[in-house]
Amino acid sequence: MLEGLLIGLQTALSIQNLLMVIGGCLIGTFIGMLPGLGPMSIIAIMIPVAISMGDPSAALILLAGVYYGAIFGGSTSSILLNAPGVAGTVASSFDGFPMARQGKAGKALTIAAIASFAGGTIGAVLLMVFAPMLSSVALLFHSAEYFALMVVGLSAIAAFAGTGQVAKALLMTILGLIMATVGEGALFNMPRFTMGLMDLQSGFGFITLAMAMFALPEALFLVLKPRDTQESDGDIKDLRITRAEAKAIAPVIGRQSIQGFFIGVLPGAGATIASFLGYAVERNIASKEEQAEFGKGSIKGLAAPETANNAACTGSFVPLLTLGIPGSGTTAILLGALIALNVTPGPRLMIDEPQIFWAVIMSMFIGNLVLLVLNLPLIPYIAKVLSIPRNFLIPFILFFTLMGAYIGQNNATELLLLVGFGIFATILRFADYPLAPLLIGFILGGMLENNFARSMQLYDGVSFIWERPMTLGLLVIAAILIILPSYRSRRARIRASGIADGD
Amino acid sequence: MALDRWIGLVLLGVCLVYGYAAWFTMDDMLAPFMQRNPIWPSTFPKVLSLLGIAASLVIVLGLEKGEAKIGDIDYRKLWEYNLGQALLLLGLMVLYALLLRPAGFILSTSGFLILGSVILGERRFILTVIIAAIATGVVWYLVQVVLGIFLRPLPVFMGI
Numbered sequence: 001m002l003e004g005l006l007i008g009l010q011t012a013l014s015i016q017n018l019l020m021v022i023g024g025c026l027i028g029t030f031i032g033m034l035p036g037l038g039p040m041s042i043i044a045i046m047i048p049v050a051i052s053m054g055d056p057s058a059a060l061i062l063l064a065g066v067y068y069g070a071i072f073g074g075s076t077s078s079i080l081l082n083a084p085g086v087a088g089t090v091a092s093s094f095d096g097f098p099m100a101r102q103g104k105a106g107k108a109l110t111i112a113a114i115a116s117f118a119g120g121t122i123g124a125v126l127l128m129v130f131a132p133m134l135s136s137v138a139l140l141f142h143s144a145e146y147f148a149l150m151v152v153g154l155s156a157i158a159a160f161a162g163t164g165q166v167a168k169a170l171l172m173t174i175l176g177l178i179m180a181t182v183g184e185g186a187l188f189n190m191p192r193f194t195m196g197l198m199d200l201q202s203g204f205g206f207i208t209l210a211m212a213m214f215a216l217p218e219a220l221f222l223v224l225k226p227r228d229t230q231e232s233d234g235d236i237k238d239l240r241i242t243r244a245e246a247k248a249i250a251p252v253i254g255r256q257s258i259q260g261f262f263i264g265v266l267p268g269a270g271a272t273i274a275s276f277l278g279y280a281v282e283r284n285i286a287s288k289e290e291q292a293e294f295g296k297g298s299i300k301g302l303a304a305p306e307t308a309n310n311a312a313c314t315g316s317f318v319p320l321l322t323l324g325i326p327g328s329g330t331t332a333i334l335l336g337a338l339i340a341l342n343v344t345p346g347p348r349l350m351i352d353e354p355q356i357f358w359a360v361i362m363s364m365f366i367g368n369l370v371l372l373v374l375n376l377p378l379i380p381y382i383a384k385v386l387s388i389p390r391n392f393l394i395p396f397i398l399f400f401t402l403m404g405a406y407i408g409q410n411n412a413t414e415l416l417l418l419v420g421f422g423i424f425a426t427i428l429r430f431a432d433y434p435l436a437p438l439l440i441g442f443i444l445g446g447m448l449e450n451n452f453a454r455s456m457q458l459y460d461g462v463s464f465i466w467e468r469p470m471t472l473g474l475l476v477i478a479a480i481l482i483i484l485p486s487y488r489s490r491r492a493r494i495r496a497s498g499i500a501d502g503d
Numbered sequence: 504m505a506l507d508r509w510i511g512l513v514l515l516g517v518c519l520v521y522g523y524a525a526w527f528t529m530d531d532m533l534a535p536f537m538q539r540n541p542i543w544p545s546t547f548p549k550v551l552s553l554l555g556i557a558a559s560l561v562i563v564l565g566l567e568k569g570e571a572k573i574g575d576i577d578y579r580k581l582w583e584y585n586l587g588q589a590l591l592l593l594g595l596m597v598l599y600a601l602l603l604r605p606a607g608f609i610l611s612t613s614g615f616l617i618l619g620s621v622i623l624g625e626r627r628f629i630l631t632v633i634i635a636a637i638a639t640g641v642v643w644y645l646v647q648v649v650l651g652i653f654l655r656p657l658p659v660f661m662g663i
Contacts, residue, residue, distance in 0.1 A: 052652065167567045168507065171514060171558040174551060178521055181548050188544040190532065193524060223592060223623070224584040225576055392634060395619025398592060399612065402599060403642065407652050415600030419593060430578035431507035449547045456542040486567055 001132065004350075008358025011057055012366060020062040021363050025370045028069020029382055033077045034393065039070035039088075040329045040436075041215035045400050047207050047337050048407050056341040057356045061363040063334055064317075068120060068367045071271065071313055072375065073382075075112045075306055080105060080383060088271030088309040091279045095294065095301035102297055110241050111299055112306045113376045115253055119307035120368040122257035123264070123314030127321075128361055130265075131350075135322040138347035144455035144464040148474035150448045153325045155478040156267040157437050159485050166485050169437045172428075176438040179204055180445020199413045206336040208405040208418050209442055213435045214329070216422030219397045221429075226390060241299075249303040252282055260308030264315025267327035271309040271316075278308030314364060321345055321357060325444065329436035332443045506578055511562030518559055522552030591622045607661075608654040613639045 011017060024046075031042045046066050050059035074089040079096035092112065099108040141149065154177075158169040182193045183203025194200040256278045263274040282304035283294045294301045319327045324346030326332035338345055343356060350357050375382070405418045425435055455464045466472055525548035533543060561567055576584060595618055602611045616635035625631055646652050 165567060167558055167561040171511070171555065171562060174555040174558055175514065175517075178518070178548070178551050178555060181551070188537075190544060192529065192544055192548070193521070220589050220592075221576060223589045224581075224586065226585070389625075391620045391623040391625040392631075394592070394623060395616050396638065398596060398619065399615060399638075399642075402596060402615075403646070406603065407646055407654075410652065412600055412604050415603065416597065419596045419600065423593065427506075427578075428510065430576065431505070431510050433507065433510065452547060453542045456546075457540070460541050 001128070004132075004354055004358045005128075005362070007355050008360075008362035011355045011359035012061065012362035017058055017061050017359065017363065018366065020058050021065045021367050022370050022374065024062040024065020025069040025072075025367055025375060026382075028066035028071075029073035029076070029371075029375050030069075032070030032073025033382065034388075038074070038214065038218065039067050040210070040333060041218055042066055042070050043330060043333050044207065044210040044215055045404050047210070047333065047340075048404050050337055051340050052407075054341070056338060056343045056353075057359045059337060059341055060334070060356065060360050063337060064360060064363060065367045065370075067313060067330060067334075068116075068310070068364075068371060069375070071309060072113070072116055072371050075116070075309075076109060076379060076383065079108045079112060079302075088275050088312075089305070090272070091275040091305035092302060092309075094279065094305075095296070095298050098295070098297035099299075099302065104297070107241055107245075107299075108302060109379055110376065111245075111249065111302050113372050114241075115249065115256075115303040115306035116310040117368045117372040118253045119257045119260060119310035120314055120371075121365060122254075123261045123311035124361055124364040124368070126258070126261045126311075127314055127318055127364070131318055131322050131357075134318065135347040135350050138323055141347070142455070142468065142471075143451040143458070144468050144471045145474065147448060147451040147455055148471045148478070149323060150325055150444050150451070152474050152478045152481070153267045153319070153327065154437070154441060154444060154448075155481045157327070157440055159481045160266070160273070165432070166482060168432070169434050170482065172433055172435065173437040173441040176441025176443075177445040177448065179209070179438075180442045181449070199411065204417065204442070205405065205409050205414055206340075206443060208409070208414050209421060210333050210336070210439060211401040211405050212418050212421035213425045213439050215397065215401045216418070217426040217429050217435075219394055219401070220422070220426050222390070222397075223394055245299055249299055252300050252303045253307045256282070256304050256307035257311045260311030261315040263308070264312030265318045265327070267319060267325070270328040270330075271312040274312035274315075275305035275309040278304040310368075317360070321349060321360070322347060324349075324447070326440060329439055332436070332440045336443050508563055508565065511559045515556065515559035515563055518552055518555035521548065522556060525549045525552050588622055588624075592619060595619060595622065604655065605659050607657040607659070608643055609639055609656050610658060612642070 012021075027046070028039070028042060031045075032039065043063055043066055046063060050062050053059050053062070071088060075092045075096070078089045078093035079100050082093050082097040096108045096112065099105065154173050155170075158173050159166055180203070182200055184191050184201060191201055259281065260271075260274040260278055263277065264270060279301060282300055283291060286294070286300060290298065290300060313330075316326075316328045316331050319325050320331040320335060324335070324344060326335045335345060343349070343353065401418065401422075402415055405414050406412070428435060456462065458464070459467065464471060465475065525545045529545040529548075530543065537543070595615060599611055599615045602614075606614075613632075613635045616638060617631050620631045620635075621628075643654060643656060647654055647656075
């Protein structure tokens with residue numbers, strides 16, 4: 001591990017990569033602060049830049065920096081304006097905004113920055129410990145297990161992301177898989193489902209789809225319903241916290257880093273669930289008088305979600321880097337970018353290209369430090385971005401989605417596809433269909449089919465399902481994940497209706 | 504019928520068409536030696552079409568009851584929001600897609616940025632034009648020179 005750390009330091013400390021971290025964090029903070037633009041849209045917009053750099057470690061370092069910056073920027077806008085830019089920072093506004101109202105905006109931002117720093121750093125340490133362990137287990141996997149593992153991942157995402165409506169999330173996942181089969185597959189060189197259109201021969205562009213699923217609907221929502229942001233009065237000053245406050249939040253940070261990390265590792269859970277759960281847990285275990293403070297500007301209530309969401313972001317890199325299976329929309333986009341750069345994340349990554357793996361971990365430490373040392377003092381100035389008038393902002397967001405889709409493929413048809421899918425995605429969002437499963441299904445689709453085909457050929461049929469116990473076990477887990485939530489909600493409904501009919 | 508079930512119905516149709524293509528139209532094109540393979544190009548799509556039909560039927564028939572939630576925007580009152588602006592911007596994006604190649608990057612991009620601001624209600628025209636011009640120039644420089652991706656700057660009839 002020491003050797004790996006040194007390799008990582010060597011790569012991450014080059015001038016170019018240091019600039020990438022700093023630039024990524026700044027860009028992420030800038031854009032993440034704008035209400036309505038989450039990390040997924042920002043990373044989707046940044047991907048063409050990252051891909052055209054050509055160096056996979058630099059690209060991944062840049063994108064990871066953008067990811068951290070976006071989460072940090074999102075918490076800034078939720079503290080200052082009560083307008084979270086990112087779903088994962090909604091819980092930060094519960095206590096952060098009341099603090100800003102009381103004139104303690106500077107203190108709230110410092111606590112948020114320290115909590116994010118600690119969460120991210122402890123998360124990166126845990127990642128360093130757990131990822132190599134997991135990937136040495138993953139090396140034993142056969143293509144049949146990979147197939148089963150991806151099915152488990154997809155069904156876990158459907159089960160968690162579906163907010164109680166598993167069928168919708170499942171349908172979205174299947175739709176993503178269906179869209180992945182359009183075009184020429186790697187295993188059989190014949191075009192499928194292209195309807196004779198040359199433009200579909202190479203399949204749908206992944207950047208186009210990512211933009212259409214996330215950036216475009218968010219921009220359209222901003223047009224449809226201008227957010228009424230409440231101005232917090234006064235400047236941001238007094239960034240210091242006292243020793244007593246530091247002592248109070250230290251145990252919260254410790255607990256939430258670990259809890260957030262493990263929630264982040266689970267596929268489909270991610271930063272949003274981690275932050276809400278972290279907030280709820282800390283409120284429940286706090287003492288009576290502290291509990292009364294939650295929601296009115298408690299420092300513990302701010303530190304908990306901030307720590308948890310950053311630790312979860314780090315945790316979500318574990319399945320990506322060790323198994324090559326993304327657990328969240330953001331890591332799915334990162335996976336697509338890596339594949340475009342000719343790097344296949346998975347258990348072999350640590351053996352074949354250790355410099356990428358370790359450089360990413362090192363850059364996580366550096367990125368967290370940059371956020372704390374560089375961004376925090378700059379926050380009063382960066383916050384000026386919040387006053388960009390919406391009349392200029394929205395055309396630019398739309399323009400960047402168009403540009404991203406265009407320079408990825410250099411094809412104007414791609415732009416029409418972008419608009420079409422964007423409208424479709426917006427309608428899906430109206431009806432409360434989750435969109436992340438679609439993109440994850442789309443990105444995993446090719447790999448899923450390839451592994452399935454390989455095991456079919458090795459076993460000359462589907463017998464691998466019952467001949468390999470690990471495959472069977474994983475598939476059973478996948479089935480349970482799908483059936484259990486709907487079964488439980490059905491039972492709860494039957495019981496509830498029974499009570500209602502009882503009188 | 505609520506919107507989510509209508510969408511389920513549309514997706515059911517998509518899955519049916521996809522399933523038809525996978526089950527009935529793909530296998531004839533297969534070369535004889537490939538037919539001895541345990542897996543065909545149509546195998547995976549066949550499975551997917553069945554799963555998709557099952558999932559969309561669950562939604563259309565309303566087998567899984569969830570409480571109807573209203574998100575950020577209530578689609579039943581869509582006209583109460585800035586629907587016109589949104590539609591105009593979408594139209595503008597389509598126009599941009601169609602004009603990007605023939606009209607060149609500089610003309611179409613600055614036009615897009617100016618018209619986009621105007622649609623959203625901006626009336627300080629000089630400021631708008633200046634911002635659009637600067638942004639177009641910077642983005643063109645970044646894409647063409649820094650990233651090295653060719654973007655035709657001028658309209659077709661003016662050379663490259």
